[in-house]
Amino acid sequence: MTYAIVAYVFTAVVWIAYLLWLKGRVARARGE
């Protein structure tokens, strides 16, 4: 069960990290 929980947590972490990075790039491209 631990491995399954770790897999789901990693999935969430990867996507949150990517979306924050994307948000930062959008802000930089707008010159904010």
Place this chain on the structure above:
Amino acid sequence: MNETSLTPRWWNPAGRALWVTAVALVLASWWAAATFAPVEAQMGPVQKIVYVHVPSAIVTLIAFGLTFAASIAYLTTKQWRWDAIAASSCELGMVFATVVLISGPLWARSAWNTWWTWEPRLTSFLILWILYAGYHVVRSSIRSASRRTISSVLGIILFVNLPIVWKSVEWWRGSLHPRSVTMTGEMRETLLLSMAAWIVFFAAAMVSRLRLEWIREAALERA
């Protein structure tokens, strides 16, 4: 010329609606995986990784397939929007592929008693990840006008990897991945919900990622 003049009027409302639907579906699929889907008899609870691993793998192939189609469309029409779609889809495909490469070994450690083994599906998928990472390295290193054309050519060439990954379990011996899996009842329903959730999530992420391309294009046209 600003970003809003490059995007249709329905773009932002559609993006918001997609994100609300995607997050709701992903949370529903995780709830279904935790409570609705039964525990698999042989592997136990770790098999529930299937509900994030398999949809992510499928969406990886969809994303790179879209990169292929959009690359052909760009070379045919020379419209920058197709290149934007190809690059955005390829980037999101990389994120989904990363999720596959993280969740897979966690499942393998329990199911096969090893984090990693050089069996056909794992090896071909790792090669796929490395080659598509190369797409981004090449794309980001070109500043000239040929950037879009070179990226499109790469997006087409790299597509050769997709059938290799898909068919690797049939073409080579020693595969630990099953050739086919038959699921029934709650397991199948949960997997289908998870597939739908991650496909909608991909669509929502595409809308957000494409916005970055519209902003960059608007900046280029102003310059």
